[in-house]
Amino acid sequence: MDQIDLLQGLNEQQIAAITAPPTATLVIAGPGSGKTAVLTRRVAYLVGQLGVPPYQIMAVTFTNKAAREMQERIQRLLGQQINGLTIGTFHAICARILRREAAHVGISPSFTIYDTEDQLSLVRMALAELGLDEERSAPRRFLSAISNAKNELITPEAYPRGNFNDRQVAQVYERYQALLSAAKALDFDDLLLYCVALFRDHAAIRRDYQARYAHILVDEFQDTNTAQYELVRLLAGAQGNPFCVGDPDQSIYRFRGADYRNLARFRSDYPHAKLILLEQNYRSHQIILDAAMAIIDKNPDRVRKRLYSTRRDGAKIVLKQLSDDDDEAQYVVWTIREAVQQRRYAYRDCAVMFRTNAQSRVLEETFVRAGVPYKLIGGAPFYSRREIKDLLAYLRAIQNPSDDVSLRRIINTPPRGIGKTTLAKLEEWALARNQSLSDALGALRSGQPSPFSGKALGALESLAAMLDVWRNLRDSMPIGVLLGDVLDQTDYLKYINDGTPEGRERLENVQELLRVAEAQGDKPLALYLEEIALLSDVDTQDDSGDHVVLLTLHAAKGLEFPVVFIVGLEEGLLPHAQSLEDEEQLAEERRLMYVGLTRAKDQLYLTWTLRRVGYGGGLGERTLASRFLEDIPPELTVGSPVPKRSASAAFTARSSDDRALPPRPAWRLPTTSQPAAPRPELPPRSANISTSSLYRSGQRVYHDRLGPGVIIASRFVDGDEELDIRFEKHGLKRLFASIAPLRMLDDE
DNA sequence: AAATTTCCTCTTTTT
DNA sequence: GAGGAAATTT
Ligand SMILES: Nc1ncnc2c1ncn2[C@@H]1O[C@H](COP(=O)(O)OP(=O)(O)OP(=O)(O)O)[C@@H](O)[C@H]1O
Numbered sequence: 160m161d162q163i164d165l166l167q168g169l170n171e172q173q174i175a176a177i178t179a180p181p182t183a184t185l186v187i188a189g190p191g192s193g194k195t196a197v198l199t200r201r202v203a204y205l206v207g208q209l210g211v212p213p214y215q216i217m218a219v220t221f222t223n224k225a226a227r228e229m230q231e232r233i234q235r236l237l238g239q240q241i242n243g244l245t246i247g248t249f250h251a252i253c254a255r256i257l258r259r260e261a262a263h264v265g266i267s268p269s270f271t272i273y274d275t276e277d278q279l280s281l282v283r284m285a286l287a288e289l290g291l292d293e294e295r296s297a298p299r300r301f302l303s304a305i306s307n308a309k310n311e312l313i314t315p316e317a318y319p320r321g322n323f324n325d326r327q328v329a330q331v332y333e334r335y336q337a338l339l340s341a342a343k344a345l346d347f348d349d350l351l352l353y354c355v356a357l358f359r360d361h362a363a364i365r366r367d368y369q370a371r372y373a374h375i376l377v378d379e380f381q382d383t384n385t386a387q388y389e390l391v392r393l394l395a396g397a398q399g400n401p402f403c404v405g406d407p408d409q410s411i412y413r414f415r416g417a418d419y420r421n422l423a424r425f426r427s428d429y430p431h432a433k434l435i436l437l438e439q440n441y442r443s444h445q446i447i448l449d450a451a452m453a454i455i456d457k458n459p460d461r462v463r464k465r466l467y468s469t470r471r472d473g474a475k476i477v478l479k480q481l482s483d484d485d486d487e488a489q490y491v492v493w494t495i496r497e498a499v500q501q502r503r504y505a506y507r508d509c510a511v512m513f514r515t516n517a518q519s520r521v522l523e524e525t526f527v528r529a530g531v532p533y534k535l536i537g538g539a540p541f542y543s544r545r546e547i548k549d550l551l552a553y554l555r556a557i558q559n560p561s562d563d564v565s566l567r568r569i570i571n572t573p574p575r576g577i578g579k580t581t582l583a584k585l586e587e588w589a590l591a592r593n594q595s596l597s598d599a600l601g602a603l604r605s606g607q608p609s610p611f612s613g614k615a616l617g618a619l620e621s622l623a624a625m626l627d628v629w630r631n632l633r634d635s636m637p638i639g640v641l642l643g644d645v646l647d648q649t650d651y652l653k654y655i656n657d658g659t660p661e662g663r664e665r666l667e668n669v670q671e672l673l674r675v676a677e678a679q680g681d682k683p684l685a686l687y688l689e690e691i692a693l694l695s696d697v698d699t700q701d702d703s704g705d706h707v708v709l710l711t712l713h714a715a716k717g718l719e720f721p722v723v724f725i726v727g728l729e730e731g732l733l734p735h736a737q738s739l740e741d742e743e744q745l746a747e748e749r750r751l752m753y754v755g756l757t758r759a760k761d762q763l764y765l766t767w768t769l770r771r772v773g774y775g776g777g778l779g780e781r782t783l784a785s786r787f788l789e790d791i792p793p794e795l796t797v798g799s800p801v802p803k804r805s806a807s808a809a810f811t812a813r814s815s816d817d818r819a820l821p822p823r824p825a826w827r828l829p830t831t832s833q834p835a836a837p838r839p840e841l842p843p844r845s846a847n848i849s850t851s852s853l854y855r856s857g858q859r860v861y862h863d864r865l866g867p868g869v870i871i872a873s874r875f876v877d878g879d880e881e882l883d884i885r886f887e888k889h890g891l892k893r894l895f896a897s898i899a900p901l902r903m904l905d906d907e
Numbered sequence: 908a909a910a911t912t913t914c915c916t917c918t919t920t921t922t
Numbered sequence: 923g924a925g926g927a928a929a930t931t932t
Contacts, residue, residue: 222922250922275921283926299917347922414920515919517923537921571909578909615908695922713920735919751920 165204165236169193176435177201179402181374183395183429186404187422189466190451190757191442194404195717198378199229201402202244203236205374213243215373217394221382221717223248223698245372249387251693253350256357256368258689263361264353267343269685271559272692276548278302278346280564285334291327304328305335309348310384310416312355341595343561351386358393369396379717380405380425384416392428401429408455408464411713411751413743440466442719442760444473450763450791451756457790458746466757476763476791480784480799483770484518484727488525490766491724495707496531498722506532510708510720512755514733518726519709521772532706536714542691546655546665547672551691553645554638557629558684560597567596573654575622581615597626625649638687639677646673712755723759725752728767728785752787765791860884863900 166174176186176197188194202218205211220226226246234241245252254272261268273281282298282305291297305328308318315333320326339346345353358365375395377383380403383391395401403425410419426432440448448466456463481487491511498504511522519535526533541547549572552565559565571577588610589599600623603616611619625648632641646652646669655665679687708720712733727733734748756763767784788801859869868884882894882901894901 248922350922412921415922517918520923574910576909580908612908693922711920732919737919747920 165200165207169200170437170439172435172437173197176404176437177204179433179435181400183400183425183432184402184435185380185422185425185429185432186402186435186437187406188404188435188437189406189440189464190409190754191440191719192437193441194406194437195225195229195378197437198376198402198404199232200236202229202374202376203233206233206241206244207237211374213241214245215371217245217252217372217375219249219252219375219377219391220246221248221379222695223251223693224695225378225717226251248693248695249383249390250347250350253354253390254689254693257345257350257353260357260364263364264357266340266345266353267559267561269343269559271342271344271555271562271565272350272689273339273342273344273346273564274543274692275302276543277344277564278306280567281335281338281342282331284338285331288334289330291331301328301331301335305332306346306348307416308332309346309352310386312352312386312389338563341561342563343559344564348386351384351390355386355389355393358390365393365396368394369399374400374402376402376404378404379409381407381410381419381422382412382417383421384412384418385421386416388421388424401425407461408458408750409716409754411716411747411754413747438465438467440468442468443757444468444470444761446473446475446795447756447759447763450476450795451753453792453795454749454756454787454790455753458749459742474762476765476796478788478796478798478801479764479766480802481766481768483768484521484772485525487726487766487768488522489529491522491726491764492525492529492531494724494764495722496529504722506705506707508721509724510710510715510718510722510758511724511726512710512712512715512758513726514712514735514751515727516711518732522709522726526707526709532704533709534704534706536708536710541668541671542694544665544668546669550642550645550651550669550672551688553629553649554642554684555688556597557626557633557641557645558688560601560626560630561595563596566600570596570622573649573651576614576618577622581611581619584610584615585619601627633684637677637681638679638684639673641684642673642676712751715758716754719758719760721760722762722764723755724764724766725755726766727771728752728765728788729771729782730785731782732771733785733787749787752785859904861902861904862894867904 166177169177173193173196176184177200179201186194186197198218202216205216206213218226218229220229226248230241230244230246233244245255247255257264257266257270258268261270279298279302282302286297286301308328315329315336318325318329318332320329339349358368372394375391377391382405391401391403403422405419405422407419407422410417426434443451445468448468452464452466455461479490481490495504495506495509498509499506513519513522516537523533523535542551549569552568555562555565556569567582570582585596585599589596592599592602594602600619603611604620604623604627629641629645632644636644652666652669655669656662676687712725725733731739733752734745738744738748765788767788768782771782784802789803791801793800859867861867862884865884870882870884882896882899884894
């Protein structure tokens with residue numbers, strides 16, 4: 160096979176980056192400028208032109224899928240198979256290193272990787288042990304505090320204890336780590352943390368790895384957190400030549416500790432680093448780029464970048480205001496179908512992006528009804544289904560007898576007569592014997608005196624017997640056979656297939672899992688479990704097949720599509736309600752919008768609605784167009800005018816909005832199931848609700864007893880308006896507008 | 908003592 | 923529209 164000329168068709172700066180001499184190098188460039196392309200070609204260049212052995216190269220990508228694509232791309236560029244490259248996400252690479260070096264950091268080489276759900280259940284246990292379980296939302300809050308600390312490399316001992324809250328977190332953090340360690344498990348953050356500790360505390364090992372990985376390349380560097388940054392520095396060494404590419408305007412993972420200032424930090428840690436800027440955009444035409452620039456330029460404290468494309472002309476951005484989320488979904492589906500019928504695009508050229516996963520539901524329903532093929536990325540991925548997690552918990556419990564979280568999950572699933580009391584007793588007994596639940600279970604079988612009644616004892620013993628058999632078979636049996644045996648012995652299929660349609664679906668999911676497991680052949684169980692644990696949402700997406708792609712804005716990072724829809728451009732959604740308070744978070748919402756816009760090659764559609772159905776159903780809340788829409792120069796757009804937020808805030812009657820829409824929009828899909836009346840109209844107005852639309856989310860109010868607060872949400876229940884209000888002193892309350900003694904406060 | 912049902916809160920983004 | 927906790931039934 161012939162090698163493609165690596166530098167053909169590239170611009171000067173791109174070539175400079177690809178062929179940069181081996182010193183620390185930082186490529187900062189806007190979207191679509193070929194950052195990923197450059198990084199990929201540099202790897203190919205190192206191997207193909209400079210003769211660097213592949214095993215000396217580590218390339219870090221943001222997802223496993225990106226890693227796979229990079230590997231393939233490099234092989235295509237070089238015209239041959241290349242073995243030995245280390246390409247993967249930080250987490251995957253760290254997991255691999257830790258399996259090998261476990262002993263040096265005091266962990267088991269067969270550690271289990273805990274996901275967020277497992278983490279939460281550990282936090283719950285920790286809280287219960289410490290007697291801190293009063294609040295319902297506490298576990299999540301503690302977990303996020305703990306995770307933030309870990310991302311900053313702060314150990315439980317080093318956690319600040321300045322105030323009561325800190326001291327509580329520190330306590331829980333400490334217990335949480337102890338529970339993890341007892342379960343021989345690591346959470347996602349630990350993968351990074353232990354790797355950093357490994358290299359920081361063991362000079363000899365560090366030198367070995369530094370010598371091996373002469374070339375370290377990192378994509379999406381703006382979304383690294385402190386632990387990841389530290390890892391790069393430790394692995395590269397002070398004299399090393401890390402090659403990092405990123406765009407500070409595309410940093411969108413602050414919530415999990417990412418900090419785009421790592422780009423600046425890199426420059427100060429490597430003062431001699433070569434800085435390369437790529438200026439030309441090869442993805443989008445100028446209209447899209449002008450809009451994107453207009454959005455991002457409003458962010459404070461940034462270096463302005465010009466985005467330049469040789470494609471000066473292109474379709475204007477289509478803005479579309481819809482009456483509600485149903486209409487929005489129908490508009491999207493109709494528009495895509497039109498484009499495909501007219502042969503302008505294939506389904507796979509189109510992507511629909513949204514801020515929150517919850518928004519995908521309405522879209523999915525509409526795609527199904529219209530018979531338009533689609534693939535949803537993320538959301539409720541296969542591996543997070545209940546039935547799948549149950550079975551994986553069996554496998555994990557077989558693999559790792561210390562894994563108490565998994566054992567608790569399966570101990571009475573399917574129900575086998577082991578209830579709360581028995582579980583509590585078992586826990587107490589195990590604790591007294593200083594054993595894991597599984598080990599205690601095993602001890603039970605050998606006739607140890609125990610506190611259990613005959614019935615409970617029988618149930619426990621039979622589970623213990625099964626686990627014993629499986630553990631003995633583990634290494635001699637392919638995963639598929641093992642899983643088949645678990646299904647047989649536990650009668651799991653009968654348990655989930657209850658005759659309902661949901662039951663059938665669960666059954667199919669399990670059968671699918673069995674097929675996947677059987678396809679693993681003789682792969683060690685531990686490895687299979689690790690792969691599953693580190694799967695990301697985009698990873699499960701295969702690009703073959705012709706379907707529209709539905710995905711969150713976060714998942715869209717790094718991707719590109721000819722046609723992009725961004726839906727739900729409303730205040731409270733984008734920017735998200737949770738981000739409105741904080742300047743930094745608001746800036747990140749803006750970057751999210753920017754990332755979305757710059758995914759489009761040819762055509763952008765931006766939609767928003769006047770009313771969106773909220774959580775509990777009902778008629779939904781009124782919504783306002785996103786502030787970001789106002790920042791796009793009108794000459795770049797066609798379609799609905801963007802309503803001024805200040806003006807629309809003065810609306811009091813909702814009916815006028817609804818009448819403004821054509822009674823039967825041209826783009827409404829004919830539906831067989833619900834022909835004439837497409838969706839419930841608003842209830843007839845009566846006197847007692849004429850004042851109701853005074854309240855909208857964001858409005859500040861004063862309650863005679865509860866004091867000042869802010870409206871979070873409003874919906875209609877039995878003709879009255881029900882308000883969710885967050886009071887400064889009393890937290891979230893749900894009140895009826897008609898009876899609550901409320902006054903509105905002026906904004907600003 | 909276990910199983911089932913009802914209640915109730917919470918709902919951003921994810922390796 | 924889930925998932926955990928409490929209440930209720932078996
Ligand atoms: N010199 C070039 N000539 C033609 N096409 C190019 C050139 N460089 C990059 N491209 C194309 O531009 C597109 C964007 O490239 P790439 O995804 O590498 O950009 P990026 O900077 O990583 O983008 P983002 O930051 O948005 O992820 C790709 O389709 C790529 O093939």
